[in-house]
Amino acid sequence: MSCSVPFNIVLVEPEIPPNTGNIARLCGATATVLHLVGKLGFSTDDRYLKRAGLDYWSEVDIRYWPDLPALERAFPGGRFVYTSKKAPRSYVEFGFRAGDFIVFGKETKGLPEELIEANPERSVRIPIFGKVRSLNLSTSAGIVLYEALRQTGALEGE
Numbered sequence: 001m002s003c004s005v006p007f008n009i010v011l012v013e014p015e016i017p018p019n020t021g022n023i024a025r026l027c028g029a030t031a032t033v034l035h036l037v038g039k040l041g042f043s044t045d046d047r048y049l050k051r052a053g054l055d056y057w058s059e060v061d062i063r064y065w066p067d068l069p070a071l072e073r074a075f076p077g078g079r080f081v082y083t084s085k086k087a088p089r090s091y092v093e094f095g096f097r098a099g100d101f102i103v104f105g106k107e108t109k110g111l112p113e114e115l116i117e118a119n120p121e122r123s124v125r126i127p128i129f130g131k132v133r134s135l136n137l138s139t140s141a142g143i144v145l146y147e148a149l150r151q152t153g154a155l156e157g158e
Helices: 017-030 047-053 068-074 113-118 137-151
Strands: 008-012 033-037 062-065 080-083 101-104 123-125
Touching: 008 017, 008 068, 008 137, 017 033, 017 137, 033 068, 062 068, 101 137
Parallel strands: 008 033, 008 101, 033 062, 080 101, 080 123
Antiparallel strands: none
C-alpha cells in the first residue's frame, strides 16, 4: 500500500493511553502521520500506550502541537476534516483527498460543537444504530482512515 501524500490523523487532547497506542499502530501500518494536540491525558512514556503500539513506535511519525490553531497555522493549505456524532453527513458521503487531516476529539467530549457548526462542509460522522452513544476512538479512526485510503486508491493492488 502506498499513498504519495500521506493522510494525517489528529487527536485533540486524547485521554486514554491504549486508544492512542492503537491509533499509533494504525498510523504506522498505513504510513499516516499522527498529530497529538494539546494536553494529553497521559504521559507518552505510559506503559499502556507503549503496549498498545507494541514494537512499532519507530514506524510512526508522531508530531506534537500545543493546540489545534497552531497545527492549522503550520499547514495553511491543509484540509481539516472534523469528526463528530453531531456532524451533518456520513463519512462515506464525504470525498476524501490524500493529505487530509482527519481530526478526532477527546474520548469524553469529542470536538467542540462550535468547531463542527463552523465547518459543516468538512465535518463527518460515523452512523450509529441503536442505543450506543459512541464508538471507541481507535475504532473510529480506523473506520474513517480506511475509507479515506479506499477513496484515494491507496488500497488498490495491495
